Amino acid sequence: MPPKKIEERDLQAVVLCDSYEERFYPLTKDKPRCLLPLANTPLIEYTLEFLVSAKVTEVYLMCCSHADQVTEYITRSRWGSQSPHVPFKLHTIELPNTLSVGDAMRDLDSRGIIKSDFLLISGDVVCNMDFNKIWDGHVKRKQQDKNCIMTSVLRQGAATHRTRPRQTGLYILNQETNQVVGYEWDINVRKVSLDATELLSRPSVAFRNDLIDCYIDICTPDVPALFQENFDYELLRRDFVNGILTSDLLGKAIYAHILTDDYAARVESFRTYDAVSRDVIGRYAYPLVVDSRGTYVYRKGHIYVQNNVVLSQSSHIGRNTVIGRNTKVGSNTVITNSVIGRNCTIGDSVVLKDAYIWDDVTIHDNVKITESLVGSNAIVGAGAVLNPGVIVGFGHAVEANADIAQNSRLCRSFSKECEVSDDEDDENNHNEMGLLTSRMDDIYLSDDSIASTSRGDSNRRTKKTKRSLSAISATSVMSARSDEGEEDFFNEAVESISRAILDNHSQDVSILELNTLRMTMNASYDKVQAAVIHALVRHISHLVTHTDPKTATVGVFRQFTPLLKRVTFDLDDEVMVAHCIESECVGRNHGESILIYAMMTLYDTDVISEEAVYKWWDGEAVSTEVRKLVAQWVDWLRNAESESDEEESD
Amino acid sequence: MSAKGDINVQIAAFTAQLQRREISGSRAVALATAHLISRFVSSRRWPTADDLINQVKRLGRELEKAQPHELACGNIIRRILKSIRTVDETVELVEAVDDRERRSSMFGILSVPGSGDKSTDHMRSRDLKAAVIEDIQVLIEEIGNEEPLQRVGTEMINDNEVILTPCPRSVTLLDFFLKVAQKRSFTVLVTECYPNGVEDAKMFAERLTKAGIRTEILPDATVNAVMSKVSKVIISPRTVLANGGVIASSGMALPCLAAKNFNKPVLVFAGSYKLSLLYPFDVERLIEVGNSGKVIDFADADLMDKLEVTNPLCDYLGPELLDIIITTDGGHPPNFMYRIVLDNYSTQDQIL
Structure with a gap:
């Protein structure tokens, strides 16, 4: 009889539908990553299928970019409320203002929907593992170690495994308990620093560079709470895992579950997109296979053909190929190792090798496509050649006889x-x-x-x-960063603040953004100050064209006091800020008045101390022109001080 | 209305379970299908038998599409269709007699023809429904009961025989061996059926050993070497096809070929729910392909890149490899299966 299984546990799952990355650009400009088709099925379907097999009872989809598309897709799909049987309660949460995974987690925490331990998964995971085993392991570990807050599922692979994201960090594990002792995000470092006591207190420690990190985690409710407490955490691995492990105060522990039998992988870049597609077609993720829903017919050699496909007699369909519904293939066309979507028209004498053609694509005669991806509704003109690594965006038309260079990305709007x-x-x-x-x-x-x-x-x-091939210590050499990086940081930081000014962001957000930038690019604080001041003064000089310099300067500087306070720490910093303002004002219209009002405001709001003002004033002047007006103020300040000193002495 | 909604939910849930392979194995699928259809039939009123047949056919199409490799599902639906047809015929027969009686009596002359028809229609639909559900209950009992199969089989096993079986997953065979062990002492050789059945083979051997049967697990490749010592090969396939061939879990073809070579008998145990109307015109379509990761280690990056792996879950064994097929109603030679199949199913239901 149809078994109505009684759920022993209520398990919540949080699916992060947005990766907050741009690796699938320009495709993600039109469609969120989780709706991109993998072997003609949107990625989210694989994740949801896994959640069904994991016997999850409640699912929250956290969507950011294109949240409307995700919501619409879900309501219309077999997971929607219209469908007669959905094995779990599904909620979509639209979070259009989040900028990182950290933001999403903070939002999750403030909503208070998490009741107990939950499954945190990315919306682009393909996995067929037996979740119960992992869950039981997690429960057991929690009994043994009260501080266990997270179990990460890692698939054993090899350093050079095709399905392994190149950005997977280095895990340092306690071999007996699989506790994560250390985590190195940057795979290119030559040294990993570890606390010696950590090492000595454990019988054996493994350095694993062969793991496929599939971003399936069992988290306790502490995890979102920790994100809330540490508002600068952005990424789950780099910031959160690293933060927990390096923090002495928290005393929390993270464990890993090493998967050796089942399939688990994440589609996080075009490279893994290719690898996971091949795994799914090669039936490594069984029962998550192309023909699992009964719409495809399987033929020998991993060939999957949906109904109503017209293949011309002289066409040749090679191994590992998927062809979607209503697709027509012309004569003398050769297709191998490729995925072709629904409603495609493929002309005569076309050669498709290792190609990914999505839905509704038209490919004219004599086209040659190798190791490339063609997005939905695109048109490839007759005789065009797509060299390896080309990505054609949604609806883009490739001209006839074009020879597209390797690794180019083409998209429709030439913005x-x-x-x-x-x-x-x-x-x-x-x-x-x-x-x-x-x-x-x-x-x-x-x-x-x-x-x-x-x-x-x-x-x-x-x-x-x-890359060296050894599985355990695949490290690679990285040369020192050039100045270029710093310059980029400056531009990027200025852009970020200007955006904050224009869009009227809250300052917490810009502080966060600046901090991230600083950390990712390893920039020094004076660079940050320079960038902030540059952005502010530039903004003021825009404003000055309509209003008088005083209101503009005072307004802006007062508004950004918290931000400035966050980037000045000691006397030297304050002097530096003053110096920056001065050099920014040189050569600008009303430069001298901006300088004076800026200094006054900063002095009033205690960003710059009196001492710093003197130190700056006595220092080398960039230009005497700008200092004209300030001179009076500094004099007044000195007098006032001496007066008050006198008063005191009286 | 709520009952109707309920049955739709059940159908959707069952379809999903089939697709996800959450229910697998012929017996489990057959039982689940029979239960589902029993509920489907009782969930609403059926004005005519044709209506019922069409609806059950539609449901059958859906289920077959969900999991085309699980033939037991289609078999059960066809069995039920056949029983609906039979019930319909008998009801008609009884009615014809009734009608004649009524017309000859005074009461019949006075009654208004229209209203009378309506009530008989209602009666008919109720009779039909009740009769069909009763038939399905009988069928469910039949699926669960393998006693007749075991009775026939026991006669074919002698003391001190060495029996080779390449299907460690079969519940039928496990029950059978446990039953026979009460009367006879014999040795069972189990092939491990790498890569899909290794775990099952261990479990199977463990169960038999616990029951006091001498059991050994063999690597698949050694069957030819031991075949001279084996007295018979017993298999339990997934499906028996209309030509007398069978679809069985992969790893069964080799022992059967070896048995043929050594002229050893191959016995096939199959409950009647495994009989199918299909002819193996397109064998490839009938064979499901499973997890490639079981054949090679997924972690082995080099192999993964360079090898292309196919892991078929089934073998097709032609009727020439088999000697006797034992079903619930006795043993039959393979080339007689078409006849048995015709007894069980109506040819109108070949295509749902």
């Missing part, structure tokens, strides 16, 4: 933003973003951590180093 991203990619970004380059024999690494929320990050030149 400024888009072109910039094209250039970047062509120059240096292929490897981390780079699609199917994994098929090259040598695997290269870049020193970029792309997961940062800033786009400027990806501007830096990548330094490719060959």
Whole structure:
């Protein structure tokens, strides 16, 4: 009989539908990552299927970008309220203002929906593991160690495994208990510092660089709370795991569950998109396979064909291929190792090798596509050649006979933003973003951590180093960062503050943003100050065109007092700020009045102390022109001080 | 209305379970299907038998589409369709007699024809429903009861025999061996059925050993070497096809071929719910392909990249490899199966 299983436990799952990354740009411009199709099924479906098999009772989808699309998709899909049978309660939470995973977690905490231990999973996970085993392990560990707040599921792989994200950090585990002793986010460091007592107190410690981190975690309700307390945590691994492990005060423990039998992987970049697609087609994720819902017919050699497909007699469909409904394939066309979506039209004598063609694509005659991805509704003109690594965005039309260079990204709207991203990619970004380059024999690494929320990050030149093959100690060499990085930081920080001014963000947000930038780019505080002042003065000089310098300057500086206070710590910093303002005012209209009012405001709000003012004034002047007005004020300040001194002495 | 909603939920839940392979194994699927249809039939009123047949067919199509490799599901639906047809015929027969009686009596002359028809219609639908549900109950009992199968089988096993079985997953065979062990002493050799059945083989051997049966687990490749010592091979397939061939878990073809080579008998144990109307025209379609990760280690990056792995879950064994098929109603030679199948199903239901 249809077994109505009695749930022994209520298990909540939180699905992070947004990655807060831009690795799938430009595709994610039109569609959120979790709705991108993997082997013709949106990624979120795989995650939800896993949650069903894990016997989850309540699911929260945390969506940020394109939240409306996710909500709409869910309501119309078999998970929606219209469907007769949904195995769990599903809620979508739209969080349009979150900027990072940390923000989402903080929001989760403030909503107070988490009742007990919950499953935290990313919306792009493909997994067929037996969750009960892991859950039991977590419960047992919690009994033994009261401080256990999280169990991360890690699939054993190999350092160079195709499905392993290159950005997976180095895990240092206690071999007996699988407790995470250390975590190194930056895989390119040559040294990992560890507390000696940590090492000595444990019988054996393993350094694991062979794990596939699939972002499936069992968390206690403490986890969102900890995010709330530490508002600068942004990323789950880099900030949170690192933060917990390095903090002596918290005394919390994180454990790992090493998976050795089942399949678990995350689609976090184009490279893993390719790898996971091949795993799914190669039936490693069984029963999560292309034909699991009965709409595809399986043929020998991992060929999956949906109904109503028209294949011409002379076409050749090679191994590992998926062809969606209503697709037509012309004569003498050869398709191997490819995924073709629904309603596609493929012309004559086309060669598709390792290609991903999404829905409603038209490919004209004599096209050659290798190791590339063509987004939905795109058109590829006759005779075009797409070299490895090309990504064609939604609805883009590739001209006839075009020869598209390796690793280019094409998208429909030729807005400024888009072109910039094209250039970047062509120059240096292929490897981390780079699609199917994994098929090259040598695997290269870049020193970029792309997961940062800033786009400027990806501007830096990548330094490719060959990866050593050993599974345990695959470290690679990274050369020192050039000045370029600092310059980028300056621009990026200025941009961020200007945005904050224009969009009227709360200052906490900009402080957070600045801090992240500072940390990711390893910039010094004087750079931060310079950037802040630059942005503020630039804004004032815009304002000065309509209002008088006094109101503009006082207003802006007063508004940003908290921010300025956060970047000045001691006397030297204060002097530095004053110096920055001075050099910014040189050459600007009303420069001298901006300077005087700025100094006065900063003095009034206690950002700059009297001592600092003198120190600055006695220091070298950038230009005497600007100092004209300030001179009187400084004199007045000195007199006032001496007067008060006199009074006191009286 | 609520009852209708309820049955729809059950159907959707069952379909999902089939798709996710949460229910697998012929007997479990057959039982679950029979229970579901029993509820489906009782969930609403059926004005005519045709209506009922069409609705059950529609449901059957849905379930078959959900899991085309689980043939037991389709078998049960066809069995029920056949029973609906039979019930309908008998009801009609009884009615024809009734009608004649009524017309000949005075009462029949006075009654208004219209109203009378309505009440008989109502009666008919109720009779039909009750009769069909009763039939399904009988069917469910039949699926659960393997006693007749064991009775026939026991006669075929002698003392001190060595029996090879390549299907450690079969509940039917486990029960059978445990039953026979009460009367006879014999040795069982179990092949491990790498890679999908290794765990099951261990469990199977453990259960048999506990019951005092001498049991050994063999690697698959050694069957040819031990075949000379084996007195018979017993298998329990997933499905028996209309030509007398069977679809069985992978790893069964090799022992059967070896048995053929050594002229040892191959006995097939199959409950009647495993009989299918299908002919193996397209064998490839009938064979499900499973998890490649069981064949090679997923963590082995080099192999993963360079090898392409297929892990078929089933083997097709032609009728020429088998000697006798033992079903609930006795043993039959494989080439007689088409006849048994015709007894169980109506040819109109070949395609749902």
